[in-house]
Amino acid sequence: MTSDIWTEKYRPKVFADVLGQDEIVKRVEAFVNKKSMPHLLFSGPAGVGKTSLALVTVKALFGDSWRSNFLELNASDERGIDVVRNKVKDFARTRAIGDVPFKIIYLDECDALTKEAQQALRRTMENYTQTCRFVLSCNYSSKIIDPIQSRCAIFRFKLLPKQDLIKVINSIAEKENINIDDSAKEALFNICDGDCRRAENILQSSAVITDHITDEIIYSLASVARPKEIKEIIQLALNNKFIDSRKKLLDIMLEYGLSGLDIIKQIQKEVPKIDAENKKKMELIEFCGEAEFRMTEGSDEYVQLEALLAKIVLVGYK
Numbered sequence: 132m133t134s135d136i137w138t139e140k141y142r143p144k145v146f147a148d149v150l151g152q153d154e155i156v157k158r159v160e161a162f163v164n165k166k167s168m169p170h171l172l173f174s175g176p177a178g179v180g181k182t183s184l185a186l187v188t189v190k191a192l193f194g195d196s197w198r199s200n201f202l203e204l205n206a207s208d209e210r211g212i213d214v215v216r217n218k219v220k221d222f223a224r225t226r227a228i229g230d231v232p233f234k235i236i237y238l239d240e241c242d243a244l245t246k247e248a249q250q251a252l253r254r255t256m257e258n259y260t261q262t263c264r265f266v267l268s269c270n271y272s273s274k275i276i277d278p279i280q281s282r283c284a285i286f287r288f289k290l291l292p293k294q295d296l297i298k299v300i301n302s303i304a305e306k307e308n309i310n311i312d313d314s315a316k317e318a319l320f321n322i323c324d325g326d327c328r329r330a331e332n333i334l335q336s337s338a339v340i341t342d343h344i345t346d347e348i349i350y351s352l353a354s355v356a357r358p359k360e361i362k363e364i365i366q367l368a369l370n371n372k373f374i375d376s377r378k379k380l381l382d383i384m385l386e387y388g389l390s391g392l393d394i395i396k397q398i399q400k401e402v403p404k405i406d407a408e409n410k411k412k413m414e415l416i417e418f419c420g421e422a423e424f425r426m427t428e429g430s431d432e433y434v435q436l437e438a439l440l441a442k443i444v445l446v447g448y449k
């Protein structure tokens with residue numbers, strides 16, 4: 132039985148399956164065709180195809196023998212850089228099988244490594260350059276030390292554009308025989324931006340409940356309020372309806388099981404779209420930042436949320 136988890140079941144198998152990263156795919160494919168490649172650094176947000184492209188690459192390079200020529204490690208494993216180094220050493224001791232002159236080591240979450248650990252990694256990369264190519268993956272390339280960056284071809288992955296995310300959703304929906312409303316697809320994009328893994332996970336949990344997926348289901352499963360409801364809260368406060376606004380906010384938090392931080396982030400996301408003067412919107416965004424900071428510092432979230440609503444009311448007066 133293939134994996135029941137859709138993010139594995141529907142992992143891209145060939146280059147053409149990796150959507151929304153056209154330039155990157157083209158360049159990596161060219162390395163594969165020449166059977167020659169430098170170390171690579173994949174940087175970018177979660178769920179956009181970094182691991183998938185690495186896997187597609189090794190499968191294209193090595194065909195059926197890819198497993199014996201590929202080592203996948205996670206740098207943020209608490210066991211640390213020594214374990215990484217030892218595993219690399221064992222793996223790199225033997226030559227690649229087949230006509231490709233190197234093996235591939237995929238090291239995920241490299242930006243979790245300390246600077247010292249990254250120095251050790253750099254030395255390891257140098258030691259095994261004859262037999263191995265490293266594909267390093269991280270969220271922020273700025274957290275990777277220069278000597279590593281300068282040894283790699285750097286690829287910056289982007290969030291999937293809407294049409295590509297929806298393409299993935301449509302293709303899964305067809306294969307799984309589920310019926311999904313257009314508004315539910317919009318909801319998925321709205322919630323996940325271009326994080327394809329998150330979209331697939333929410334879609335799969337929805338499909339467990341029903342074979343007709345609506346935006347209502349998506350929002351409730353994602354623990355995200357509908358943008359419309361958040362806008363209503365803001366609008367009520369702007370119109371000096373503090374009590375109503377507060378009630379609505381509490382109802383929504385309970386209904387969707389949202390934390391204070393979830394709410395703040397959603398309010399901040401909706402502010403630019405509300406009907407108000409630009410200057411007022413900027414003030415509101417500033418207040419969101421303040422409330423978010425205080426909450427993460429441990430301040431009571433209800434106190435902060437009420438204070439935020441009060442500030443929105445005051446902005447409405449101006």
Ligand SMILES: Nc1ncnc2c1ncn2[C@@H]1O[C@H](COP(=O)(O)OP(=O)(O)O)[C@@H](O)[C@H]1O
Pocket residue numbers: 137138139141142143148149150151152176177178179180181182183184291299327328331
């Ligand atoms: N660019 C993409 N094209 C198609 N599917 C994608 C893409 N990015 C992610 N996915 C889907 O999300 C899953 C997780 O992606 P993954 O490559 O592990 O993301 P990352 O390593 O960037 O966090 C994949 O198995 C696939 O189903």
Ligand SMILES: [Mg+2]
Pocket residue numbers: 181182183239268
């Ligand atoms: Mg990954």
